[in-house]
Amino acid sequence: SQKIEQNSEALNIQEGKTATLTCNYTNYSPAYLQWYRQDPGRGPVFLLLIRENEKEKRKERLKVTFDTTLKQSLFHITASQPADSATYLCALDDSKTSYDKVIFGPGTSLSVIP
Amino acid sequence: GAGVSQTPSNKVTEKGKYVELRCDPISGHTALYWYRQSLGQGPEFLIYFQGTGAADDSGLPNDRFFAVRPEGSVSTLKIQRTERGDSAVYLCASSLQGGANTGELFFGEGSRLTVL
Numbered sequence: 001s002q003k004i005e006q007n008s009e010a011l012n013i014q015e016g017k018t019a020t021l022t023c024n025y026t027n028y029s030p031a032y033l034q035w036y037r038q039d040p041g042r043g044p045v046f047l048l049l050i051r052e053n054e055k056e057k058r059k060e061r062l063k064v065t066f067d068t069t070l071k072q073s074l075f076h077i078t079a080s081q082p083a084d085s086a087t088y089l090c091a092l093d094d095s096k097t098s099y100d101k102v103i104f105g106p107g108t109s110l111s112v113i114p
Numbered sequence: 115g116a117g118v119s120q121t122p123s124n125k126v127t128e129k130g131k132y133v134e135l136r137c138d139p140i141s142g143h144t145a146l147y148w149y150r151q152s153l154g155q156g157p158e159f160l161i162y163f164q165g166t167g168a169a170d171d172s173g174l175p176n177d178r179f180f181a182v183r184p185e186g187s188v189s190t191l192k193i194q195r196t197e198r199g200d201s202a203v204y205l206c207a208s209s210l211q212g213g214a215n216t217g218e219l220f221f222g223e224g225s226r227l228t229v230l
Contacts (some may be wrong), residue, residue: 004156033216043118043221044157089156091219101170102147102219104156114194 002027004105006090012111013080021108025089028103030092033066035074038060038107039088047088048075080112116140120222126222127196128230134143134224135191139208146189147219149205159178163189203227207213 003026013019023033032051036044050057050066057064063076077084087107091093094101119138127133139146144165149157159173165184174180178196183189193200203226207219 002137019177036219041223043207043219043223044219046218049217057148100145100162101159102162104149106154106156 002060002094002103004092004103005030005084006088006105007108010109010111011066012113015082017080019077019112021077021088021090023073023075023105025071025092025105028071028092028094032093034056034091034102035062035064035075036104038053038089038091038102040092042088045105052111054080064067070105071092082112084114085111091098115161116207116221118208118222120204120225124224124226124228126228126230129196129198131196131229133193133196135193135204135206135227137189137191137206137208137222139189139206139222141187143208143210143220145209145211146183147209148189148191149207149209151203151205151224154158156203160191193227194228198229199226201229220227 005024031064032070034049038044046066048057048059052063052068055086064081065074087109089107090105094103097098121136136150146163148160151157161171161181162169163183166183178194180192203224205224207221
């Protein structure tokens with residue numbers, strides 16, 4: 001069956017450290033993968049998109065990798081700050097089987113401790 | 115405003131009643147998505163529109179759920195004979211193009227539905 005998995009436990013890290021979040025998928029062949037941030041009571045907000053032919057993408061303190069062999073994406077936040085505390089969602093397209101369906105993972109809750 | 119607008123922000127209804135949730139996407143966005151999110155879970159895909167047509171409605175849980183987008187802009191999600199299990203936050207998102215060029219989704223703040 002098709003599945004998207006993210007870190008099963010909430011992640012607590014010290015301010016200033018690098019947070020690494022994992023997204024693994026099974027039985028999808030995504031053309032791209034996206035990462036979103038969601039704060040309590042709010043809608044998700046887009047952060048980064050990486051395509052299947054890209055290995056790595058960076059934006060300010062954020063870095064995303066995409067390994068289609070391992071079927072995994074890693075999301076890094078360097079020099080983390082308490083303001084980075086939120087739930088992070090990965091999402092991928094199912095467009096090779098169902099046109100333009102964007103499917104989300106369960107999310108990982110990140111807490112950055114001052 | 116320039117963002118995705120969803121109304122109502124909160125809806126409390128009784129089991130068996132009919133509910134409509136409205137989404138006003140960003141002007142010019144041709145792709146529109148509906149998701150359902152329960153506490154502690156990721157958004158669950160319901161339906162995707164490209165223009166006026168439902169390109170993929172495979173996520174609608176059963177025939178009590180229906181969505182329309184008659185003029186290719188505003189969309190309404192309709193739920194008949196509501197059940198307590200329908201309680202969730204219903205999220206709408208729009209995207210500039212969709213298709214192989216789908217980029218970021220812009221989400222509204224959601225409509226929280228509570229079925230008593």
